[in-house]
Amino acid sequence: MDVSDLLIETYDRLPDLVRGAVHGLDPDQLRQAPRRGANPVGWLVWHLTRVQDGHLAELLDAEQIWVTGDWAGRFGLARAEPGDTGYGHTPEQVAAVRPESAQVLLDYYDAVHTRTRRFLAGLQADDLDRVVDTSWDPPVTLGVRLVSVIEDDLQHAGQAAYVRGLIKTG
Numbered sequence: 344m345d346v347s348d349l350l351i352e353t354y355d356r357l358p359d360l361v362r363g364a365v366h367g368l369d370p371d372q373l374r375q376a377p378r379r380g381a382n383p384v385g386w387l388v389w390h391l392t393r394v395q396d397g398h399l400a401e402l403l404d405a406e407q408i409w410v411t412g413d414w415a416g417r418f419g420l421a422r423a424e425p426g427d428t429g430y431g432h433t434p435e436q437v438a439a440v441r442p443e444s445a446q447v448l449l450d451y452y453d454a455v456h457t458r459t460r461r462f463l464a465g466l467q468a469d470d471l472d473r474v475v476d477t478s479w480d481p482p483v484t485l486g487v488r489l490v491s492v493i494e495d496d497l498q499h500a501g502q503a504a505y506v507r508g509l510i511k512t513g
Contacts, residue, residue, distance in 0.1 A: 351464065361388055361391075361500060364388060365385070365448050367512060369445075370442065370443060372384070374441055384506050384507050385442040386432075388452065388503050389429065389451075392451050393429055395492055395496055397409075397426075398488060399455070399462060400425075402475060408458060417443050418440055471484060
């Protein structure tokens with residue numbers, strides 16, 4: 344298996360996890376936090392998608408998908424701030440992320456995943472050694488960045504699945 348196939352296999356595990364977390368939930372359920380200060384399913388899926396979108400856009404030297412349409416409005420936000428991925432959100436900021444539906448979460452995630460998959464398909468093993476962030480010591484390589492993104496996304500997908508299990512459905 345080459346590096347591209349390995350990374351695609353890894354990232355291709357996320358769509359089913361995302362779908363499973365949001366499937367059948369209405370907007371109120373997507374926004375339902377297990378307790379004050381905890382993150383609801385909708386915010387967790389929005390956040391994991393924002394993280395992937397932000398990092399991939401940076402790697403591609405391109406605009407984030409988030410800022411290319413009315414995504415912010417569909418999430419109840421006044422504007423699409425490229426730097427707002429949810430890191431450090433206060434409970435009030437978490438509550439302000441109000442996805443209009445499970446479908447909008449899936450649409451945004453699918454658009455980001457499609458872009459990620461295209462990027463991964465073109466990678467060669469040597470590409471993973473390219474330094475993409477010199478603000479850390481040691482500097483971050485492409486390989487480390489891609490592992491960091493998938494690790495973060497998988498954690499949040501698991502959290503979303505757990506929170507979904509706390510929500511009364513049907």
